[in-house]
Amino acid sequence: NAGVTQTPKFQVLKTGQSMTLQCAQDMNHNSMYWYRQDPGMGLRLIYYSASEGTTDKGEVPNGYNVSRLNKREFSLRLESAAPSQTSVYFCASRVAGDLYEQYFGPGTRLTVT
Amino acid sequence: EDKVVQSPLSLVVHEGDTVTLNCSYEVTNFRSLLWYKQEKKAPTFLFMLTSSGIEKKSGRLSSILDKKELFSILNITATQTGDSAVYLCAVRVSGGGADGLTFGKGTHLIIQP
Numbered sequence: 001n002a003g004v005t006q007t008p009k010f011q012v013l014k015t016g017q018s019m020t021l022q023c024a025q026d027m028n029h030n031s032m033y034w035y036r037q038d039p040g041m042g043l044r045l046i047y048y049s050a051s052e053g054t055t056d057k058g059e060v061p062n063g064y065n066v067s068r069l070n071k072r073e074f075s076l077r078l079e080s081a082a083p084s085q086t087s088v089y090f091c092a093s094r095v096a097g098d099l100y101e102q103y104f105g106p107g108t109r110l111t112v113t
Numbered sequence: 114e115d116k117v118v119q120s121p122l123s124l125v126v127h128e129g130d131t132v133t134l135n136c137s138y139e140v141t142n143f144r145s146l147l148w149y150k151q152e153k154k155a156p157t158f159l160f161m162l163t164s165s166g167i168e169k170k171s172g173r174l175s176s177i178l179d180k181k182e183l184f185s186i187l188n189i190t191a192t193q194t195g196d197s198a199v200y201l202c203a204v205r206v207s208g209g210g211a212d213g214l215t216f217g218k219g220t221h222l223i224i225q226p
Contacts (some may be wrong), residue, residue, distance in 0.1 A: 033212075042117075056212070080183055
């Protein structure tokens with residue numbers, strides 16, 4: 001049982017390049033989330049998916065797109081990377097209902113130059 | 114706009130000391146408050162407090178929620194160097210179709226031997 005996995009662990013992009021961050025969970029969770037964490041800013045919600053086939057914007061969605069490929073996988077895409085998107089990205093998942101504990105992946109450290 | 118404020122932002126104490134970390138919030142439709150511990154990787158869940166569970170304890174860690182005054186505290190007694198981490202407070206709200214957590218900026222706790 002690996003929990004929440006993310007790939008890659010590190011990535012350096014040039015401004016304007018695109019890439020997709022992958023996330024998968026093996027806990028049969030319905031809901032999945034993407035957060036970014038910047039120094040001094042805490043974690044901020046980018047997008048979430050309450051169930052397979054649905055996605056919704058969070059607090060900071062601009063510049064990102066997501067895909068809930070199936071129940072296990074939730075990807076985050078940067079179409080045209082900008083230096084302001086340099087951050088650590090965390091994927092999380094949880095079961096449905098009121099047990100709101102979110103399980104986090106190990107994170108992807110992204111640098112855009 | 115929902116807001117979660119943690120204090121202090123950083124704290125240095127000696128092993129064996131007791132620490133109190135604070136979290137205040139201003140949100141609409143409060144549902145629950147969660148505490149996470151983050152070492153150099155993904156946040157790990159500590160406690161969830163709701164109106165039906167306003168005090169939690171696990172070993173040397175305990176937390177209370179004051180829904181009237183809109184704050185929570187996390188206490189750590191007999192601190193150890195392994196308690197060094199960033200402690201994150203997050204609030205879940207309900208309604209409006211939104212999901213996900215609103216995080217504070219965290220308290221960086223350093224325990225000196």
